[in-house]
Amino acid sequence: MAARVTATAPTWRQRQAAETKKQIVRAARRLFVASGYAGTTVEQIAAEAGVAVATVYKAFGTKAAIARGLNDLIDEEAGTATLAAQIQAETDPARLIALTVAQLRTQHQACGDIIAAIRSGAAVDATLAEVWAEGTRRYDDGMRQLAGQLKAGGALRPGLTTAHAAGLLSVMCSTEAFEGLTTRHGWTASQWETWTTSALHQLLLPETPGNTPRHSSSA
Numbered sequence: 001m002a003a004r005v006t007a008t009a010p011t012w013r014q015r016q017a018a019e020t021k022k023q024i025v026r027a028a029r030r031l032f033v034a035s036g037y038a039g040t041t042v043e044q045i046a047a048e049a050g051v052a053v054a055t056v057y058k059a060f061g062t063k064a065a066i067a068r069g070l071n072d073l074i075d076e077e078a079g080t081a082t083l084a085a086q087i088q089a090e091t092d093p094a095r096l097i098a099l100t101v102a103q104l105r106t107q108h109q110a111c112g113d114i115i116a117a118i119r120s121g122a123a124v125d126a127t128l129a130e131v132w133a134e135g136t137r138r139y140d141d142g143m144r145q146l147a148g149q150l151k152a153g154g155a156l157r158p159g160l161t162t163a164h165a166a167g168l169l170s171v172m173c174s175t176e177a178f179e180g181l182t183t184r185h186g187w188t189a190s191q192w193e194t195w196t197t198s199a200l201h202q203l204l205l206p207e208t209p210g211n212t213p214r215h216s217s218s219a
Helices: 012-035 042-049 053-059 063-068 070-078 080-089 093-122 126-152 162-172 175-184 189-204
Strands: none
Touching: 012 042, 012 053, 012 063, 012 070, 012 093, 042 053, 042 063, 063 070, 063 126, 070 080, 070 093, 070 126, 080 093, 080 126, 093 126, 093 175, 093 189, 126 162, 162 189, 175 189
């Protein structure tokens, strides 16, 4: 019989180190939004985080390594892990779509500023291009996973492939779509969530009575 492996709880020192790293990334997030990646120094990040410069270098080594931690911070602030658990446990297709759109609304509202900063910086900075590519990969993987779950449950509209469903989810739930409708066209976040959920129900799910929530333009 194989030996049973028992997980070891992190020590106090390990928990402190992990919290310090989060503190540093959160500080960098604020500065990157305010001053840009290129305009932010490690010294400024240390001051914003309330730690010594040596602590920043010990925790990350470089400013680029701090930037690479932004995707984990976005996932944490958006509640991505909680959503993943809810999606795995959910069997109702309409509810799966609604949960996803609601979580992405949270992400857009909580993290839209840093996502926009990464996106704009990615055009001129190789480190932010790497961070943007990784964030995009995570996002698209999540959309493909959801589309695959809908397909496996026989919930996709006839003739709609998993790839096409993932594409619709990815584009309609994107930061760009949210920003376009809320910033440029004056929609509220609630209106975006209601409309996007309703539209995805109509585009992805078979036409059966009751599968589409009522659209409210006054939410």
